[in-house]
Amino acid sequence: MISSIRSTIKSRYIIQIAVGAILVSFLLSVPLARRFGAGSSDPIMVNNVGVSAHEIEARIKSEEKMQQEFQKRFSGISMDVIYGSSGKSSNPKERAVSDLIEEALFESAGNTAGIVVDNNYVIDQLKNPAFVQHELGDIVPQSAWNGRHINFKALSAHLNRAGKNIEWFEDQVERRLVRQIAQNVSRIFIHAPYSQLVNAYVQRFVKRTYQVATFELQTYIDKLEKLPVDSTVLRNFYNYENSQAKRYWSTEQRDGSVWSFTPEAYGISVSDKKIEQYYKRNRHRYLKEARKLDLEIIKVSTNKLVQELHSSLKLDGSKFKELAKKHSIDKKTASDGGSLGMIDPITLSSPIERAANKLVKDGQISTVIDTKSGFAILKRIGSKPAIYKPLSDVKSEISKELKVEQFSRVFKREVRNSVRIAHRSENSVTNFIKKRNGKKESIATPASSGAQSAPLLNRITTVDGFAFDLIGSTGYLVKLTNRVKAEPEAFVKVEDRVKQDYIKNQAAKQMQSEMKAVSNGLEQHSFGSVPSQTYKDVLPSDSGSLDDLFKKGLSSTRLFELTTPKAYIVDQGASHGFVAQLSTVSSYDPKKLDSELLTIQNDLVMQELRTIQRTFIESLLGHATIKNDLRGTSARGN
Incomplete structure (x- = not known):
C-alpha cells in the first residue's frame, strides 16, 4: 500500500523553501493556486483554501469536549475567566473556527511560496509516530496504526466506510505537510541574542x-x-453562560436496541493454504525481533569540524573510534569510541535512522548527517537480521483474522441490503437478525456511553433509523427507538x-x-x-x-x-x-555558561517558535481574504 502512495504522490513534490518567501510573497499578494482546489460547498474560504463542514464540526466537538473537561476541573469559574487569560474566546465554535482559519492561512501561504513535498519525505513522515498521531490522528484510526506503521488495508476499509478513499487520504497528508513546513519555516527568522542565552541559563542553573x-x-x-444576590442578576448570568457554552443544558437522551453478530453464526472456514499464503505476504507483521545494526557515532556542533572529520574518515575509516573519543560531544558514547551498540535504527532520531538504514555493508561510513543539535557521522560495524515468528506460532491468529475479514464482507453486505429495503419490507431486518442469530440488548446514552456500540447509536439521526459496523470481530446493528434532544434546563x-x-x-x-x-x-x-x-x-x-x-x-x-x-x-x-x-x-560561573550555550540555544529556538508563528499569523490575517468567517465579532477583534 505504501508503494501505491509512492506512485500517486509523484516525484514532482520537491521541498522548495526560500528564506522569507512565504511572508514576502503573501504580502505581495501573489495569486494562489491550491493544488487540491477548495470545494464549492466549503463553508469557509481562506484565500483559495477551503475549510469543510466536516472539519468544522469535528473541531467544534473537540473544543466542546475540552471545555467540558475544563468545567469539571475549574467547577464554577466562568469560561470567560479561564479562556480569557490566554486571549481565547469562551465560545467553542469561535475557538474551533479561529484555529481552522489559522491552519488554512499556513496552507495558503505554503502554496503561495511554492512549497511542495518530496515523495521520500512523505513516506518518512508516514512512519513518524509524532506526525501520524498529532497531524493525522483524526483520519487514521487506532485500528490502522500500531505505533510504528500504518496498516493501509485497515485504513482503506475505514476510509471506505466514511465515504472516502486513499486518494483523499493522500491529499490530506500532502496538505498537512505543506502546512507543517510553512509553520516550521518561521524558525529561519529566529535569532537568540547572548543576553537571552544568559537569561535561559539563569532559569536552569542559578x-x-x-x-x-x-x-x-x-x-x-x-x-x-x-x-x-438579585434573581435578575442570576438569570442574566444563566442566559449568558448558556449562549456561550450551553452550561445549563440537559444532556441528550437516546434509547435503542443493539444486535450483535459473530463469525461463528456464518460458518466461515479458512484453509491451511490460504493461511500460509497470507503469512508469506505479511511476514513483516509477525516480527519477533527487529533487525539490528551495530553502529558507532560522532556528534559535533559545527559544520566545519564535521566536514574535516568526514574527509579524514573517507581516507581511513579505522580512525573512527579515535576521532569519536577526541571530538564527539555525545557524552554517552564518546568515551567508548562512539559505540551505540547493537540497536534497532527506529529508536534513533529520524535523520540518523535514515542514514543508518542506508549503510548496507559493515565498515561503511555515512554521509554527514544534519541533526537538530548539530551534525553527526555514522559507521556500521555489524548487523543482526530480523527474526520472525514461525507460522506454527501465529496460525490460529491468522485464521481468526481471515475469518473476521470474510465475515466483515458478508455481514456488511447482508445488513446493508436488509436496512436499505426496510422501508419497503418491515420484515427484512427481522429476517436477517433471525437468520444470523443476532443477540439483542437494550442500549441508552449517555448511560451506556462506554458500550462499544454507543457511537453507532449516536450516529443515527432519526427515530427508527439504523446504523451498523464491525467493531473488532463482532458485527453490530443498532436501531434508535427514542430520542430526547438536549435543551436549556x-x-x-x-x-x-x-x-x-x-x-x-x-x-x-x-x-x-x-x-x-x-x-x-x-x-x-x-x-x-x-x-x-x-x-x-x-x-x-x-x-x-x-x-x-x-x-x-x-x-x-x-x-x-x-x-x-x-x-x-x-x-x-x-x-x-x-x-x-x-x-x-x-552569581554564576561564566565557564559553565559557555559549556551549556549550544543546548540552550537549540531549546530557545523551539521556545521562540510559537511567538514567531503568532506574529506570522497576524501578518497573514491582515492580508487574507476570508469568505463566510463563522467566528463572532469578538473573535475577529472587531
Whole structure:
C-alpha cells in the first residue's frame, strides 16, 4: 500500500523553501493556486483554501469536549475567566473556527511560496509516530496504526466506510505537510541574542530567592455567600453562560436496541493454504525481533569540524573510534569510541535512522548527517537480521483474522441490503437478525456511553433509523427507538447551581482584582500589607520547597522564566491565586555558561517558535481574504 502512495504522490513534490518567501510573497499578494482546489460547498474560504463542514464540526466537538473537561476541573469559574487569560474566546465554535482559519492561512501561504513535498519525505513522515498521531490522528484510526506503521488495508476499509478513499487520504497528508513546513519555516527568522542565552541559563542553573503572596478562592466565596444576590442578576448570568457554552443544558437522551453478530453464526472456514499464503505476504507483521545494526557515532556542533572529520574518515575509516573519543560531544558514547551498540535504527532520531538504514555493508561510513543539535557521522560495524515468528506460532491468529475479514464482507453486505429495503419490507431486518442469530440488548446514552456500540447509536439521526459496523470481530446493528434532544434546563430547576457558579465567578474576579492591586504595588517593589512567604535557594531541578504552591496551581514554568530581580508574575489555579516575585539571583560561573550555550540555544529556538508563528499569523490575517468567517465579532477583534 505504501508503494501505491509512492506512485500517486509523484516525484514532482520537491521541498522548495526560500528564506522569507512565504511572508514576502503573501504580502505581495501573489495569486494562489491550491493544488487540491477548495470545494464549492466549503463553508469557509481562506484565500483559495477551503475549510469543510466536516472539519468544522469535528473541531467544534473537540473544543466542546475540552471545555467540558475544563468545567469539571475549574467547577464554577466562568469560561470567560479561564479562556480569557490566554486571549481565547469562551465560545467553542469561535475557538474551533479561529484555529481552522489559522491552519488554512499556513496552507495558503505554503502554496503561495511554492512549497511542495518530496515523495521520500512523505513516506518518512508516514512512519513518524509524532506526525501520524498529532497531524493525522483524526483520519487514521487506532485500528490502522500500531505505533510504528500504518496498516493501509485497515485504513482503506475505514476510509471506505466514511465515504472516502486513499486518494483523499493522500491529499490530506500532502496538505498537512505543506502546512507543517510553512509553520516550521518561521524558525529561519529566529535569532537568540547572548543576553537571552544568559537569561535561559539563569532559569536552569542559578539559585534564586522568591517571595510569594497566596490568595485562596474559597475565602472570597465564603464572604460572598453571606450577601444576597438579585434573581435578575442570576438569570442574566444563566442566559449568558448558556449562549456561550450551553452550561445549563440537559444532556441528550437516546434509547435503542443493539444486535450483535459473530463469525461463528456464518460458518466461515479458512484453509491451511490460504493461511500460509497470507503469512508469506505479511511476514513483516509477525516480527519477533527487529533487525539490528551495530553502529558507532560522532556528534559535533559545527559544520566545519564535521566536514574535516568526514574527509579524514573517507581516507581511513579505522580512525573512527579515535576521532569519536577526541571530538564527539555525545557524552554517552564518546568515551567508548562512539559505540551505540547493537540497536534497532527506529529508536534513533529520524535523520540518523535514515542514514543508518542506508549503510548496507559493515565498515561503511555515512554521509554527514544534519541533526537538530548539530551534525553527526555514522559507521556500521555489524548487523543482526530480523527474526520472525514461525507460522506454527501465529496460525490460529491468522485464521481468526481471515475469518473476521470474510465475515466483515458478508455481514456488511447482508445488513446493508436488509436496512436499505426496510422501508419497503418491515420484515427484512427481522429476517436477517433471525437468520444470523443476532443477540439483542437494550442500549441508552449517555448511560451506556462506554458500550462499544454507543457511537453507532449516536450516529443515527432519526427515530427508527439504523446504523451498523464491525467493531473488532463482532458485527453490530443498532436501531434508535427514542430520542430526547438536549435543551436549556428551566432556570427554576437549576437556580441553586447558577447561584453557586455566579458566586464562584464573582469571587474569582474579586481575587483577580486584589492580585492586580498587589502587582501594581510591586512596581514600587513592595508587597505592602499583604502576607507573603520567602523561598530561598530554589532551582528548577530542586524546587521541593515550592511543591505545595505548584499543587495549588502556581505555574512552575512561568515562575522559572523570571530571571531579573524584582520581576514578578500574577498566576491563578483552580483554587488559589498567586503574585510571585523574584527577589534575588545568585552569581554564576561564566565557564559553565559557555559549556551549556549550544543546548540552550537549540531549546530557545523551539521556545521562540510559537511567538514567531503568532506574529506570522497576524501578518497573514491582515492580508487574507476570508469568505463566510463563522467566528463572532469578538473573535475577529472587531
